[in-house]
Amino acid sequence: MKQLTLILVTSLALIACSKEEPAPEPVRPVLSIEVTSEDQENLGRFAGTIQARYESNLGFRVPGRIARRAVDVGAEVEKGALLAVLDPTDQQNQLRAAQGDLARVQAQWINAQANARRQQALFDRGVGAQAQLDLAQTDLKTTQASLDQAKAAVDQARDQLNYAELHTDHAGIVTAWNAEAGQVVSAGQQVVTLARPDIKEAVIDLPAGLAERLPPDVVFHVAAQLDPEVNTTAIVREVEPQAQSATRTRRARLTLAEPPAAFRLGTAISVTLSSAIAPRIELPLSAIQEVDGKTRIWVIDLQNQTVQPRDVSLVSRDEQHVLLEGGVQPGERVVSAGVNSLKPGQKVKIDEDSAR
Missing domain, CATH: 2.40.30.170 (Efflux pump adaptor protein, beta barrel domain)
Incomplete structure (x- = not known):
């Protein structure tokens, strides 16, 4: 009897061992992303x-041929610095001509003064005619006007000679040259660009x-x-x-x-x-799953290392990203790829690179 009992116990043990236990659910490696909220639109x-x-386009106030440039592009210059020079020959000739006219008119004016004094003296002694005195005084006034005009012409010619040199009216940096040495430029033509660096x-x-x-x-x-x-x-x-x-x-x-x-x-x-x-939440397009007309994502339980589906509402989508109206909070982690092969409660292993 004891032997029969031992045989029965042994048989039951063998039968129990012969039943296969169900294999544990495999742990699935997943890529994931931490949810962040954006409040700025790029x-x-x-x-x-x-x-x-502020930039100034400078040019000569007189026409002429550029004799030389004093600075190059990129140079820093102070107020009044020389930038370029024209060939001054024409302006020098004009100044000499104006000075010659001035000398001639000055001689005429000296002669007109002497004649006016002489006619006045004759008239005072009673031997001179009023008509001669009036003529002499008129000639003196006319010569005086001519003298003033000649002096103005000299001043203008001297200014023209000074205008043959191009100077800065403020400190700055030369950013561009639009004319080269030897080039003939007209009055007011843009020659150089000067920028204020302040x-x-x-x-x-x-x-x-x-x-x-x-x-x-x-x-x-x-x-x-x-x-x-x-x-x-x-x-x-x-x-x-x-x-x-x-x-x-x-x-x-x-x-x-x-x-x-x-x-x-x-x-x-x-x-x-x-x-x-x-504030809005942006996720990659690969993070969403369409099931029965609903959109869901897979949220990772970091403590248990499992995933659960969650329904979300989309605001918009493009070829690479989706915008969510809600359903997930900043700081949570969701699966970013391979969502179609997950099951609720499935164990997952977060990829180390994606968890950073």
């Missing part, structure tokens, strides 16, 4: 340069459509292209009223809040436009 990034707000601004070209719908609270973030750590903010000073026909862009000039010292004239910059918006 309107685009554009390249531009730092330019002077007030700088950022200059960019915006698409015409964006320029027309810029939000009133738009913020411009300006950074040097070679060193993004050098940056500041800016506001719009002016936007050209008409778009350029070739590029369909409108030039915008921005007033810099606190221009860094590294923002020199001509510095290449990158300008990012942003505007304040209602």
